[in-house]
Amino acid sequence: MSGVTPVGETRILVTKAKDNDIKAFEELVRIYQNKVYALSLKLSGNHEDAQDVAQETFIRAYRSLGNFRNDADFGTWLHRITVNVWLNMRRKKYNNNIISLDEPYQWDGGNEKQREVADSNGEDPLQVLEARELQQLIRSAVLSLSEEHRAVIILRDMEGYSYEEISRMMSCSLGTVKSRINRAREVMRRNLTEMARETGRDFPAGKERR
Numbered sequence: 001m002s003g004v005t006p007v008g009e010t011r012i013l014v015t016k017a018k019d020n021d022i023k024a025f026e027e028l029v030r031i032y033q034n035k036v037y038a039l040s041l042k043l044s045g046n047h048e049d050a051q052d053v054a055q056e057t058f059i060r061a062y063r064s065l066g067n068f069r070n071d072a073d074f075g076t077w078l079h080r081i082t083v084n085v086w087l088n089m090r091r092k093k094y095n096n097n098i099i100s101l102d103e104p105y106q107w108d109g110g111n112e113k114q115r116e117v118a119d120s121n122g123e124d125p126l127q128v129l130e131a132r133e134l135q136q137l138i139r140s141a142v143l144s145l146s147e148e149h150r151a152v153i154i155l156r157d158m159e160g161y162s163y164e165e166i167s168r169m170m171s172c173s174l175g176t177v178k179s180r181i182n183r184a185r186e187v188m189r190r191n192l193t194e195m196a197r198e199t200g201r202d203f204p205a206g207k208e209r210r
Contacts, residue, residue, distance in 0.1 A: 010031070013027050014028065014065065017065055028074070032074070033054065033058075035075055035078070036054045036058070036078050040054045040082055040086065042142075043086045043151065052089065053082060053085050053086050057078060057082045057085050060081050076161075076165065079155070079161075083151050141188045141191045142154065145187060148170075149180055149187065151170065152180045152181050153181060153185065155170075156181055
């Protein structure tokens, strides 16, 4: 589809998929699979669950195509389904993820970040190691949050969605979204401070987003 904008291409593909064009939907999956998987991984914290969430997201998306408005953003719609799928899976399991600090990082869109610093591209290996240790602390703090708090903090601070968008995605009021985000940040600050103290590190005080 040369000469067609990405948004225009998506709308064309969605229209065809609504008419039971399987190849069109497969193309939508190809375009958005990395985006959906990246969010699934941030929410779940491990590859196995992320794959299950991403797969179920596209299954539900296909079944719900008739409810999608073509003037809406397809990626945002998929992210809303992703969050709902993950929340439902978590509630069915009734247990929290166990965080292993000995496993490789499973973060940043699915790219594993090993603790080895051999490939530091000329950077100071100590600084690289410290940065990765800090990232691991943040990851652990995020995964320690409750389902609702983890979802809103990831959507806001990692995916960059507005409060209004999160409100629609989570099907809750704007006030609830803001309250959950503030609470999540408060819990994360406390957990990060405690974890940093245990590892003998000083956690840098960052500027809080609003």
